[in-house]
Amino acid sequence: MADIKIGIIGGSGLYKMDALQDIEEITVETPFGAPSDRLISGTLDGTPVVFLPRHGRHHHLLPTELPFQANIYALKSLGVAYIISASAVGSLQGHIKPVDMVIPDQFIDRTRHRTDTFFGDGIVAHIAFGDPICPQLAKILGDAVASLNLEGVDLHQGGTYVCMEGPAFSTKAESNLYRGWDASIIGMTNLQEAKLAREAEIAYATLALVTDYDCWHPDHDSVTVEMVIGNLHKNATNAQKVIRAVVEKLAANPPQSPAHDALKYAILTPLDQVPASTKEKLALLLNKYL
Template identity: 45%
Template sequence: MSKWVIGIIGGSGLYALEGLEGAEAVTVETPWGAPSDQLVKGRIGDVTLVFLPRHGKGHRLSPSDVPYRANIDALKRMGCTDVLSISACGSLKEAYAPGEYVMADQFIDRTFARQKSFFGPGMVAHVSMADPVCSRLSGLAGDAAEAAGVTVHRGGTYLAMEGPQFSSRAESFLYRQWGCDVIGMTNMPEAKLAREAELPYATIAMVTDYDCWHDEAEAVSVTNVLEIMQQNTERAKEAILTLARSLQGTSRTPSPQGIETCLDFAMITAPTARDPEALKKLDAVAGRVL
């Protein structure tokens, strides 16, 4: 029976995950440098969770400085079968209020200062990002969040901005015109890298504010974000544990979207032209096909 090993990437406010059985901190080295922090591996029954704080303990790393490639590589090396991202975000819709969660299933990537692929010179590959989120994992996580007492919105477009500054009003209004639902700084290139690593990915976008477009709400500031974030974090922890409990005794089958085999037809560079040094760095991410 295939077991669930779920990587949990904790966003702003979520720097530790209590309640795991047999929890141990693990230092992982990757060809892409060190991940954000040590990974903590533990169990809830027969489900394994591997927790990684995206910004490091104490929130040491800004969104632009998060080692996204190292983080995804480390989770892959730890044997993760799936990755669930927990992220604070701003709402671009009246109906998505602070304290509520959005199970984003689409992304618009407006980041520009980050390494966005494991592939490049010496080994080129192109994966599909048409449907960047694993619908099964997103559904299970949404169910768990609802069971934890959170109002959950299923589906939505997440606008990933570079940051670290928040939006101008003009930007906020523009993104609303584009039809975006929430705005954040960290789900890209994270989702792209998870896909390249053949890891089903889903995100819980925890709304902390209305960005700055809302005429009747205070423009986003660190103070009011932190207040909502603290409330969201405790419920996110409960949702994660609820998700693990809901999977007890179940056998994990491949993602219905075929994510675990997405590299089968993605490799472009001919075998004779592949750079051996580039291939060494891909041992965990693409070892299945290389």
């Protein structure tokens, strides 16, 4: 199979891409186990892409249960160099309203029970993560959103995504704490994806889709499940339009990202001292430097 340069990870509400053609389901086994679901390859307007439903196509995986390492490794094994991550989030700020889109450029990690590195077992690497989102890919994403003039949707370019453990939502005290940190949105999944994508030398950007205000908001208690589900459906429809536009722009002019060489100076262990079993396990990441 030829390399597929563009990967799409779909979050809550986005379990498939309706415009995908030439569909093939791919079962990928990785040294880190099975990914969330079978990967779905196909073409969007003639461009090869691969899609992965983050929580599984029937949404059966908790955020803490997600096989983050396997998901990113599987995408890397297919040749993916760019990941567009669509994710449902809550808003921490009054000016960021439901069904708006946010393209964050920072993360705060509030998770506790997750593995977020490929390394260990005899090899140490410290990636640079000061700018966790690829700026080139984020700009393409923002330009795509702006070009569509989606009804009722405001674009917020930049902002901080708080990644919480879940599955329960925040307390009001926590929500107000994050607002005091000037955070923009809150979700449960993207921090680990971003770290692992950086270690895998894949450019990564988040398309955050606001479903509702977090519990700090005085009207939060009046939000119904039906309202949130309705916003999830609207967001999924809008996200597919944005992703098609991004894929078109990426195919026409794929940028060179700093992420594509993230391991060049990050590996501290001499590679001839790394256990053979670890080298084999991480061959997909290390072969470039062996």
